[in-house]
Amino acid sequence: MFSRIKKSKSELRYDTINKDWIVVAEGRGKRPEDFKNKKEEQAEDSSPCVFCNYFTHSNTADKNFLIVPNKFPAFLPPHHSKIRGESRANKDNSLKSGNALFKTMPSVGFHEVVIFNDHSKQLTDFSISDWEGLFSAYQQKYLELSKERVVSYISIFHNHGKMAGASLNHPHSQIIAIPFFDITLEHSINSAKEFFFNKSQCLFCSMNRAEKVAKSRIILENNSFLAVCPFASKVNFEVVISPKKHLPYFEKITKEEKSELAQVFQVVLKKISYGLNNPDYNFYLHTSPCDDKDYLFYHWHFTIMPRVNVWAGFELGAGIEIITMLPEKAAEYLKNVKI
Ligand SMILES: [Zn+2]
Ligand SMILES: [Zn+2]
Structure with missing residues (x-):
C-alpha cells in the first residue's frame, strides 16, 4: 500500500x-558529502x-x-x-x-x-x-x-x-x-489591488486587452484563454496563459474552461518542446489565496518558465534578470513552430 x-x-x-x-x-536526510560537486556523471539509477x-x-x-x-x-x-x-x-x-x-x-x-x-x-x-x-x-x-x-x-x-x-x-x-504566502506573490497581489482601486479595472484584464492591441507578444488564443510572452519576461521564452474573462479563483474553473485551457496548454507546451528541443521547464499557477479574505481584484494565470538560461551573479546579486531574447521575437518564434 x-x-x-x-x-x-x-x-x-x-x-x-x-x-x-x-x-x-x-526530510531526505542528506549528509554534507551529498552536496559535493560531482565531477563525473553518475550512472542512471536502475x-x-x-x-x-x-x-x-x-x-x-x-x-x-x-x-x-x-x-x-x-x-x-x-x-x-x-x-x-x-x-x-x-x-x-x-x-x-x-x-x-x-x-x-x-x-x-x-x-x-x-x-x-x-x-x-x-x-x-x-x-x-x-x-x-x-x-x-x-x-x-x-x-x-x-x-x-x-x-x-x-x-x-x-x-x-x-x-x-x-x-x-x-x-x-x-x-x-x-x-x-511569499513576498513575490504578495507583490503581485498588491499590484493588482492597487491598480483595481486606482482604475476600477483588473490589472490582468487590462494587460490582456493591451496585448490584444499590440499583437506582437501573443503566441495563440482561443475563446477563453490567451498565451503571451510577457512584456517583461524574466527568462527567455517565458509564457503566461491567462483567462480572457476576469476569474480570480482557479478552483472555480468550469468544465468548459478546463477544456479551453487544455487546448491552449497542449499547443503551447508542444511548441516549447519542439521549438527548443525539449528543454527542462517549470510551470506554476498563481491564484487568489484561500485565507477567507476577498480577492475579487486578482486574476489567476499559469506561468511556464523554460530553463534555457541560467541566473548568474547579477540576477542573484542585484535581483535583475537579464534576458537575451526579445519577448516579441520569442512569441513570433513560438507562434511559427509547427506541431
Ligand atoms: Zn515510474
Ligand atoms: Zn481580470
Whole structure:
C-alpha cells in the first residue's frame, strides 16, 4: 500500500533582512558529502520507480492520476505537529517563535504529489482529455486542501527535467498548501489591488486587452484563454496563459474552461518542446489565496518558465534578470513552430 510520510524535520525560518520566509526541510536526510560537486556523471539509477509502484500495488491502475502525500514533505500536516486545528485568524501570531532576529515557525501544511499513471508519457504526449483530467485533479485537491484551517495559500506546480528540479523521471506535479504566502506573490497581489482601486479595472484584464492591441507578444488564443510572452519576461521564452474573462479563483474553473485551457496548454507546451528541443521547464499557477479574505481584484494565470538560461551573479546579486531574447521575437518564434 502507499508509503507513509517519512519522519522528517522541517521548519520555516524568517529572513528578517529581506522580509521573506525560507523552509529548511531535512526530510531526505542528506549528509554534507551529498552536496559535493560531482565531477563525473553518475550512472542512471536502475532501482524500480517508486511512482510506478504506487500504481502497481494499488487498485487504482485505471486512474490517470494518483494524488498522494509527498514522502519527504517540505510542509507537514497539522496532525504531525502540535498545532492541529489552529484557526486562520490567529495562526499568524500564535505559530511564530524565536526572537526578533531568528524567528521560526513550524512548517505546517500539506505537500502532495500528483503522479501520472504512465512513466513514459510526458505532458507533450497528453491528449486534450488527459489535460482536462489533470486540471480536474488540481481543482479537486485544491478544493479539499482549501478547507483546512491552517491553509492560506495553495501552490500548484510542475517540474520537468533535472534543471527544473525534478528528482524523479516519472512525470508528476506537486501541490503545496501553506499557512502564509511569499513576498513575490504578495507583490503581485498588491499590484493588482492597487491598480483595481486606482482604475476600477483588473490589472490582468487590462494587460490582456493591451496585448490584444499590440499583437506582437501573443503566441495563440482561443475563446477563453490567451498565451503571451510577457512584456517583461524574466527568462527567455517565458509564457503566461491567462483567462480572457476576469476569474480570480482557479478552483472555480468550469468544465468548459478546463477544456479551453487544455487546448491552449497542449499547443503551447508542444511548441516549447519542439521549438527548443525539449528543454527542462517549470510551470506554476498563481491564484487568489484561500485565507477567507476577498480577492475579487486578482486574476489567476499559469506561468511556464523554460530553463534555457541560467541566473548568474547579477540576477542573484542585484535581483535583475537579464534576458537575451526579445519577448516579441520569442512569441513570433513560438507562434511559427509547427506541431
Ligand atoms: Zn515510474
Ligand atoms: Zn481580470
